[in-house]
Amino acid sequence: MFFGQLVLRGRWHIVVFLAPAVLVYTAVMIVPLFNTLRLALFTEVDQQRIFVGVQNFRTLFGDPRWSESFWNALGNNFWFFFIHMLVQNPIGIFLAALLSHPRLRFAAFYRSAIFIPTILSFVIVGFAWKLVLSPIWGIAPSMLDAVGLKSLFAPWLGKEGSALTTLALISVWQFVGIPVMLIYAALLTIPDEILEAAETEGITGLSAFWKIKLPLILPSIGIISILTFVGNFNAFDLIYAAQGALAGPDFASDILGTFLYRTFFGFQLQLGDPHMGSAIATAMFAIILVGVCIYLFGIQTRIRRYQF
Amino acid sequence: MTSKTHALAAITATLLGTTALSAQDVTLTIESWRNDDLTLWQQQIIPAFEATHPGIKVEFAPSAPAEYNAVLNSKLDAGSAGDLITCRPFDASLALYDAGHLTDLSDLRGMANFSDVAKSAWQTDDGAATFCVPMASVIHGFIYNKDAFAELGLEVPETEDAFFAALDAIKEDGSYIPMAMGTNDQWEAATMGYNNIGPNYWGGEEGRLALIAGEQKLTDEAWVAPYAQLAKWGAYLGDGFEAQTYPDSQNLFTLGRAAIYPAGSWEISGFNAQADFEMGAFKPPLPAGATDCYISDHTDIAIGLNAASANAEAARTFLDWVGSEEFATIYANALPGFFSLSNFDVAMEDPLAQEFVSWRGDCNSTIRSTYQILSRGTPNLENDTWNASAQVIKGAETPEAAGQRLQDGLASWYEPQQ
Known part of the structure; x- marks a missing residue:
């Protein structure tokens, strides 16, 4: 319709320029997405795929075993997200504020050092941190020992109470560079005139940050929050890499991504069930969609933007 | 025009040439999860086969063990899997056969060299069709550091009491971690813990089959008692065993820092390469009052034919050879700890492997309790057993509660248990 109108008006070149992106995006994103949604409505009986409507969802939310795993994974996901919002983003803002300080030396070095973990593979990060925190070979126990705090050490990744939080903090370590970069960029765009004007009014230092800079970077913080949300709910x-598909100990670190993987592809003696897997994927999609919508319509439209 | 024709002729000739060549030389690709065995296949097994079978080339293409099932299923569905498929025991392979991905090999000549028990892991439930050629089994037990035992003046424990007395003595002395095992990866607790010592309590095959038939329950004393034993293990594992991974445990033992390692025989070749002390093995200790011993001699690995293979004829030739004595001898000696399932009397040189295989003479063999039929539904009994064993060792769940949880899970989908 939209394209038809464009062609009718003789603006076919717009169609030509849009076509590659639309085709590629449709082929690799939209079609698989809808196919997953469709797959969730089927099940397999005796090698035959049959349509069962919302039966898979009824199982997922109605069967106590399935729903317990699902809610456990969802709760863990929210905790994972919560830690990121609580730790990653404030630290990101803090580091960006330091980096944007005009008199900071070696700023380029710090910038790279903070950003480098972001480009590392998850496998490397998971493996390296497992070694660091290993009670047998790790440097964490000996470092604590050196300052006389050995008693504080525990096998954090192996304890139900601390495994998920530890993993979330590892993830924060890896990805803190992204909010730093985005907020750093936003801070640089604040014109000096505004800060100077504020200075003549007697607003300097910390209060300049709270009263001038922070309100101006709020849109960036909003974007970062939604990126964190989508990233965390898609995490896997x-x-x-660190805990395996059973997300131990006792599913304490199980999130929707690992739950989906186990169900869809199967694990050890458990055979994969693509249909239940798709039902979980659909639920994840719905959760992320709702989250993004709340942000878009509830928050983003209310953030005040300033044009310089 | 002429140059074009020439070019075309040249291309045609090349194409024809390649087709003619590939008609002579068939390349078979093997899908496997044994990436540890890559050099063994490339340097010993494949050359031995190719030497006697000109015209057939074999390529061994393994993927990571944890991802194998998922990767293989995707490849089979997409039609890009290799000609030969390494078979996991029981349901994973049975599902592939039911889905038409594996060929019925019952009429293969080499199959005559295997007993019914050996073939049971790769048959339909009624035993009518066998779809993989059995390669090897693994035996569970404990590997110990002989030097450490000599240093502390310890005897090899035969009974449970002696086993815990030995652990106490090692702990008391303090120079070694009594036992190297962690619960981070969970499967060790179930495979090298529960299914290692368990058969002595549930009486091997008898108990296993009774459980499948619904005559026994996981809440019965015979099935809870091994958990009660595991609950006592926690005190003898190293500091921070909750976060200790499988490679951590292997390294702790081969570095000589731990005295006993709950093992599967597949560890032998790796340990031989790593450890510079003498190792011995002992079978699961007998519970008080028991006289007959049972060991887990688990049918672990086989190889089948991809139904979509374009080279089925050559692949059958290869599979026939896998059933031969030549293959059994090469395999068992190159991979000490993977014991041949064939009827041939295969001579092995490795002393540790000999020790393990000698138990077949003294004890009754069985396979892991959760593998046949019982892990077919959701919740998956094998996965639950991993979780329960790890929880019990950590002391986070009582043996009775673990048994009850597993029984409830099993009964929720398995009719004979309802």
Whole structure:
């Protein structure tokens, strides 16, 4: 319709320029997405795929075993997200504020050092941190020992109470560079005139940050929050690399991504069930969609933007 | 025009040439999860086969063990899997056969060299069709550091009491970690813990089959008692065993820092290469009052034919050879700890492997309790057993509660248990 109108008006060149992106995006994103949604409505009986409507969802939310795993994974996911919001983003803002300080020396070095973990593979990060925190070979126990705090050490990744939080903090370590970069860029765009004007009014230092800079970078913080939300609810790699598909101990670090993987592809003697897997994927999609919508319509439209 | 024709002729000739060549030389690709065995296949097994079978080339293409099932299923569905498929025991392979991905090999000549028990892991439930050629089994037990035992003046424990007395003595002395095992990866607790010592309590095959038939329950004393033993293990594992991984445990033992390692025989070749002390093995200790011993001699690995293979004829030739004495001898000696399932009397040189295989003479063999039929539904009994064993060792769940949880899970989908 839209394209038809364009062609009718003789603006076919717009169609030509849009076509590659639309085709590629449709082929690799939209079609698989809808196919997953469709797959969730089927099940397999005796090698035959049959349509069962919302039966898979009824099982997922109605069967106590399935729903317990699902809610456990969802709760863990929210905790994972919560730690990121609580730790990653404030630290990101803090580091960006330091980096944007005009008199900071070696700023380029710090910038790279903070950003480098972001480009590392999850497998490397998971493996390296497992070694660091290993009670047998790790440097964490000996470092604590050196300052006389050995008693504080525990096998954090192996304890139900601390495994998920530890993994979330590892993820924060890896990805803190992204909010730093985005907020750093936003801070640089604040014109000096505004800060100077504020200075003549007697607003300097910390109060300049709270009263001038922070309100101006709020849109960036909003974007970062939603990126964190989508990233966290799609997370899988780090948990899988560090704890395996069973997300131990006792599913304490199981998140939707690992739950989906186990169900869809199967694990050890458990055979994969693509249909239940798709039902979980659909639920994840719905959760992320709702989250993004709340942000888009509830928050983003209310953030005040300033034009310089 | 002429140059074009020439070019075309040249291309045609090349194409024809390649087709003619590939008609002579068939390349078979093997899908496997044994990436540890890559050099063994490339340097010993494949050359031995190719030497006697000109015209057939074999390529061994393994993927990571944890991902194998998922990767293989995707490849089979996409039609890009290799000609020969390494078979996991029981349901994973049975599902592939039911889905038409594996060929029925019952009429293969080499199959005559295997007993019914050996073939049971790769048959339909009624035993009518066998779809993989059995390669090897693994035996569970304990590997110990002989030097450490000599240093502390310890005897090899035969009974449970002696076993815990030995652990106490090692702990008391303090120079070694009594036992190297962690619960981070969970499967060790179930495979090298529960299914290692368990058969002595549930009476091997008898108990296993009774459980499948629904005559025994996981809450019965015979099935809870091994958990009660595991619950006592926690005190003898190293500091921070909760976060200790499988490679951590292997390294702790081969570095000589731990005295006993709950093992599967597949560890032998790796340990031989790593450890510079003498190792011995002992079978799961007998519970008080028991006289007959049982060991887990688990049918672990086989190889089948991809139904979509374009080279089925050559692949059958290869599979026939896998059933031969030549293959059994090469395999068992190159991979000490993977014991041949064939009827041939295969001579092995490795002393540790000999020790393990000698138990077949003294004890009754069985396979892991959770593998046949019982892990077919959701919740998956094998996965639950991993979780329960790890929880019990950590002291986070009582043996009775673990048994009850597993029984409830099994009964939720398995009719004979309802």
